[in-house]
Amino acid sequence: MNILKFLKEKKTLIAFDNEQVINKAKISKKNNHLNFEKENDYFVFIENYNLTEKLVFEVNKGLNLRIYLITYQSKNLEIEYEFNIEENASLELYTNFNTRRNNKFNLKLNFNLDENASLKLMSALIFNGNLSLSTNINLNGKKSSAEVEVLNIGYKDTKFNIDQFVRHLNKSTVSNINNSLIATDKSKLKYSVSGFIAKGNELSKAHQSNKGIMLSDSCEIEVEPKLFIDEYNVEASHGAAIGQMDEMQLYYLLSRGLTEQQARSLIIFGYTNPFISMIEDKDIKRLLTSQITRVMKGKADNE
Amino acid sequence: MILEIKDLYVSIEDNLILKGLNLKVNGGETHAIMGPNGTGKSTLAQICMGHPSYKIESGDILLDGESIIDKTVDERSRLGLFLAMQNPIEVPGVTNFDFVKAAVQTRMSKDEHLRIGKFILKFEKASQDLKMGQGLAHRFLNQGFSGGEKKRNEILQMKMLNPCFAFLDEIDSGLDVDALKLVGQNVTELKSNDLGLILITHYQRLLDYITPDFVHIMINGKIVKTGKDELIKRIDQEGYDWVKKELGIEDEDIKPYSLGVCPSKH
Ligand SMILES: Nc1ncnc2c1ncn2[C@@H]1O[C@H](COP(=O)(O)OP(=O)(O)OP(=O)(O)O)[C@@H](O)[C@H]1O
Ligand SMILES: [Mg+2]
Numbered sequence: 010m011n012i013l014k015f016l017k018e019k020k021t022l023i024a025f026d027n028e029q030v031i032n033k034a035k036i037s038k039k040n041n042h043l044n045f046e047k048e049n050d051y052f053v054f055i056e057n058y059n060l061t062e063k064l065v066f067e068v069n070k071g072l073n074l075r076i077y078l079i080t081y082q083s084k085n086l087e088i089e090y091e092f093n094i095e096e097n098a099s100l101e102l103y104t105n106f107n108t109r110r111n112n113k114f115n116l117k118l119n120f121n122l123d124e125n126a127s128l129k130l131m132s133a134l135i136f137n138g139n140l141s142l143s144t145n146i147n148l149n150g151k152k153s154s155a156e157v158e159v160l161n162i163g164y165k166d167t168k169f170n171i172d173q174f175v176r177h178l179n180k181s182t183v184s185n186i187n188n189s190l191i192a193t194d195k196s197k198l199k200y201s202v203s204g205f206i207a208k209g210n211e212l213s214k215a216h217q218s219n220k221g222i223m224l225s226d227s228c229e230i231e232v233e234p235k236l237f238i239d240e241y242n243v244e245a246s247h248g249a250a251i252g253q254m255d256e257m258q259l260y261y262l263l264s265r266g267l268t269e270q271q272a273r274s275l276i277i278f279g280y281t282n283p284f285i286s287m288i289e290d291k292d293i294k295r296l297l298t299s300q301i302t303r304v305m306k307g308k309a310d311n312e
Numbered sequence: 313m314i315l316e317i318k319d320l321y322v323s324i325e326d327n328l329i330l331k332g333l334n335l336k337v338n339g340g341e342t343h344a345i346m347g348p349n350g351t352g353k354s355t356l357a358q359i360c361m362g363h364p365s366y367k368i369e370s371g372d373i374l375l376d377g378e379s380i381i382d383k384t385v386d387e388r389s390r391l392g393l394f395l396a397m398q399n400p401i402e403v404p405g406v407t408n409f410d411f412v413k414a415a416v417q418t419r420m421s422k423d424e425h426l427r428i429g430k431f432i433l434k435f436e437k438a439s440q441d442l443k444m445g446q447g448l449a450h451r452f453l454n455q456g457f458s459g460g461e462k463k464r465n466e467i468l469q470m471k472m473l474n475p476c477f478a479f480l481d482e483i484d485s486g487l488d489v490d491a492l493k494l495v496g497q498n499v500t501e502l503k504s505n506d507l508g509l510i511l512i513t514h515y516q517r518l519l520d521y522i523t524p525d526f527v528h529i530m531i532n533g534k535i536v537k538t539g540k541d542e543l544i545k546r547i548d549q550e551g552y553d554w555v556k557k558e559l560g561i562e563d564e565d566i567k568p569y570s571l572g573v574c575p576s577k578h
Contacts, residue, residue: 256364261401264361265415265469266389275414279405279452 124150163196221251320371347530392476396466459486496521
């Protein structure tokens with residue numbers, strides 16, 4: 010297993026591939042069930058693990074957990090993850106999935122939240138490949154809430170199809186989705202973002218905002234926001250701002266002496282920076298920053 | 313230094329806005345430009361800065377005798393031009409601090425290093441001078457700033473960048489009485505023989521704090537009258553009608569013009 014160096018040093022690491030499990034975090038793992046019973050920040054590293062069934066993460070009652078999930082899968086490409094967040098528990102989950110070039114990658118992320126449970130999902134999607142990702146969030150319990158933050162950078166011939174679906178299945182449930190999308194080269198990013206509030210689930214709130222910037226002539230970003238609402242006493246909103254780099258923002262920065270290249274980098278950084286700054290762990294933050302810097306190299310130059 | 317605008321004609325989307333404008337500003341001088349809405353005051357400031365939407369039809373802009381109209385926006389800035397915009401732009405995700413730092417760094421020569429500690433102190437001092445509040449450095453550039461905060465942030469940038477010529481386009485609009493005084497004091501402190509100031513304003517109150525050496529009245533895309541304090545007072549009391557009458561300027565808006573082929577009533 011090729012564990013990233015800084016991860017090896019983490020005391021709360023659980024890493025596995027087909028041959029080996031390194032379980033410094035002492036999480037109870039039965040087959041494909043990871044059971045989290047102690048409050049902590051965990052680092053989960055998965056490499057080419059053969060998953061025939063879904064991998065289940067159980068967040069027990071009342072626990073506040075932070076999990077950093079980093080995967081390098083290039084063999085088994087149909088994967089389902091399930092996260093069950095029990096009553097009064099909270100999960101802050103950072104994901105960074107990676108695969109080899111041009112692999113077709115099928116990924117499902119399912120979340121089930123009980124009463125008063127909360128989820129903050131931060132997904133960094135930065136690899137060159139062909140990804141279908143569907144994120145399903147079921148707000149089953151009263152007052153459960155989910156915040157989803159996505160930073161997606163498409164480059165080369167990345168092709169991503171992302172489906173996000175939040176189901177509000179109880180009263181006073183809250184969801185908030187923020188997608189920040191950057192496309193360069195010939196990449197294509199396609200999003201369908203749906204919020205569903207069933208009848209009777211009053212005082213629920215479903216919000217989403219989608220920001221996208223296209224940096225080349227041959228890239229594409231397509232976002233389809235959808236809200237299905239069958240109840241009056243709720244709040245819902247969606248917005249999508251997708252386009253080229255804003256001329257006036259560029260002009261403003263240039264007028265203070267920044268070169269065009271500096272100005273463009275700074276504006277692009279403005280898309281990635283809010284996401285990066287949400288990450289608590291310094292090493293993970295550094296890893297992500299270098300990943301972004303690597304793929305964005307030269308992309309700020311005006312073609 | 314000298315900034316000279318010579319017989320300048322400028323259009324935007326095929327509308328001619330500046331129609332033969334002349335202005336000469338020496339380092340150390342403060343010029344006020346006043347004039348009715350839509351007369352081209354912001355256009356003048358923007359074209360000097362190099363705004364991409366405006367087009368120079370003829371004429372020239374010279375800095376110390378050298379034309380700058382072929383220079384890019386950032387080159388002009390680094391040559392010492394500054395524009396405090398009437399409507400400062402919001403740039404989400406970019407912190408005020410990172411932005412100003414980049415702007416200061418880009419002015420340094422290759423072998424110079426930004427001394428970050430010194431920079432931070434200067435930034436904080438400037439923020440305090442303008443009563444900008446602590447969190448400002450790490451807020452996103454102009455995003456969610458109040459009208460007055462945006463204006464003060466323009467002056468903060470001016471303080472950090474030490475321009476040779478600064479256009480302040482309606483820096484007074486949106487400022488409360490105390491903030492106006494504060495901005496007035498800050499700009500006055502910046503005055504030196506190395507700074508030429510061009511204040512675009514509608515009101516006397518700004519000019520009570522920053523005393524101009526020259527007052528220009530601009531109507532229909534050119535400067536039609538130049539004087540001193542006495543012009544400000546009169547404009548404040550009477551508006552612009554007297555100037556128009558005196559100089560025989562017709563209101564363009566009142567001029568009859570064709571809307572194309574419309575059925576006419578008799
Ligand atoms: N994009 C545009 N397309 C067409 N006309 C424009 C455009 N932008 C500005 N103008 C016109 O140019 C003219 C001059 O505008 P400018 O902003 O320079 O006026 P101003 O003197 O600064 O006015 P104010 O005192 O209201 O700020 C106005 O009539 C305005 O409507
Ligand atoms: Mg104006």
